[in-house]
Amino acid sequence: MRPRVMTVYGTRPEAIKVAPLVAAIDASDVLEGTTVVTGQHREMLDQVNEVFGIVPDHDLDVMSHGQSLSHLFARVLERLDPVLESVRPDAVVVQGDTSTSTAAALAAFHRRIPVVHLEAGLRSGDLHSPFPEEANRRLTSRLAALHLAPTAGSRENLLTEGVPATDVVVTGNTVIDALLDVVARPVSFRDAEVSRAVDGDGDLLLVTAHRRESWGEGMRGIGRALATLATRRPDLTIVLPAHRNPQVRAAVLPAVEGLANVLVVEPLAYAEFAHLTHRSTVVLTDSGGVQEEAPSLGKPVLVMRENTERPEAVTAGTVRLVGTDPDRIVAEVDRLLSDREAYASMARATNPYGDGHAAVRGVAAIEHLLGVGTRRPDLGG
Template sequence: MSRPWIDVVYGTRPEAVKCAPLVAELRRRASARTTVTVTGQHRQMADEVNASFGITPDVDLDVFRSGASLAETSSAIFGALAHRWAEAAPDAVVVQGDTASAALAAVAAYYAGSRVIHLEAGLRSGDLRSPFPEEGNRRLIAPVASLHLAPTDSAAANLRAEGVAPDDIVVTGNTGIDALHWQRTHPQRFDDPAMEEVVHGWDRLVLVTVHRRESWGGPLARVVAAVAETVTARSDVVAVLPMHPNPRVRREVVAAVGETDRVILCEPLPYAQFGRLLARAHCVVTDSGGVQEEAPALGVPALVVRDTTERGEGVEAGAARLIGTRREVVAAELAALLDDPAAHARMSRARELYGDGRAAPRAADAIERLLGLARAHSLAG
């Protein structure tokens, strides 16, 4: 009897980071044939993550084209996956999170007759326009998924409230925390010697990651300008902003930074190097979902420059603050973390809000049960 076939599909760097621990666990067990299909959206960044975790994709759809619209990229992903699975469909397809890769792969797998497994299921902001298009993407996946791997109890509650059968939901923790644990045991020196000087030469470092589509055309520039203003007023503070590869994001960031010499713009950092920079940071200003999970695990206060968040656990625990994108608010909140040691201390206690580093084994156990495989591994945790 042949082993079941599981195809894990992803395209962006965050997806690669969170899928890598599960791919490694499934391949270690070898109870199913596990393949990796990449769409090619974040070419260099996702390739770097795959290489770090020793993953060589089985298929590269190579659909990304510079300047393509969201609809054009989505159409290309859907068509390429339909062609890939036309002759033989996987027994199950794993998608992660809320990207176009995840949503289109879930629908294509459903059309092909495969069971859809949603890793990091159940996150909800409650606003279809924020974050856009992520909130819509994850809501599209839920109705076609056979197994919902929820990272937290609140994510599982969201799914139950939408009518998902409780037996189809498993709370695993977030595999991003598994990846973070791996990264901390594999520290890397920075490729750029100047970054080593920044890390060792400044008392306080503010890490900034901004790229969200709903922030284009004003909000993103306001956030960056607020950081530049606040950092410039404090002689012992430096900010580092790894720039997203999207040309529009880069143009807005560069224009907002202006002549400020203590907001250092750099290329996207390899995963392990970014983790080292985050661990060193005094605080982080971010609109990234993954950073909202990683920062509390490292005891780094997070200022979330969005109007909504699907990761409310950090806000409720006091490890993150949801502050929006108004320039004066961002400047005031960042100043408080830089000038008030008590405020910083309240947010900087390390917390296991999103997982304990054992999400991948729990997810693999659930997948084996879904596929009717012998339970060779006891349920972790």
């Protein structure tokens, strides 16, 4: 009987990053796969599953309106445990740094099931930023039996914390596998204004903002920066897929209301967002995953945070931290749009996050963990 590997995920970023691994598990000659979604992001999660043809075997449907992080965590534990008892997997894969990933890792640990942590070893150095992600990823590392680290830097973080070297594999990031797959496919944009912007030939600034630690004045600063850029540069198109959190919208959107060259749209399906990133001139974001995706497409990334758990791209020169001060955001965007040499130095920097084969390395490591295969060499090894 082939070992069974259960993959548990709940948010859109998790779904994107586990999709290549789920496909590689299904393609394995020696493993059986089971997928469980928690529904931490409902609509956006379903969209990504549809793009990659994933039909979950179990849906825990944990979300309820206004619930706290603790309530969410408790519901994942409560609803996943009977599934673990019924399926009895030989390993459980979790991804990244969400409440879903840490709660699922703890549920598996309670049943003495080995935990595989995909995208392991990321660290910002500040337990409270990003919040609660930094704490989640550190907690998950303490529970994992196998750490699939995206970069050599992530591996070093784990070794520094005492994780045995034999338990860490540098795979690259599966987000690159997913991105390269999706941008090679054609896409149709549901929003006509976005479609026209993509088909145009002017500069396009893609903006995403949602970080909890920036709620309030930080988000208001982002809104003021976008308004200044739009006013100064009427030929610049700014596309802002607005996060659905009411606090984010209330802080950012009033500043850009009525500006014709700011397109405020609903969150885009993953394939649309990937193609919009490909078309953009500069990406302004506070997202973690976008810091990995955009450099793979040759796009300079300005990160509206004071620190990042993904320092490799900063070191490589394709990502720059700009915080949420509106004057600094405006100055950095202006610099890239006005200075061709500065733009080229970021756009041509080497992306450190992988070669599109992370999932293959990850599955080989899981097969080795379960005694049915051998590891592949680490990325860059």
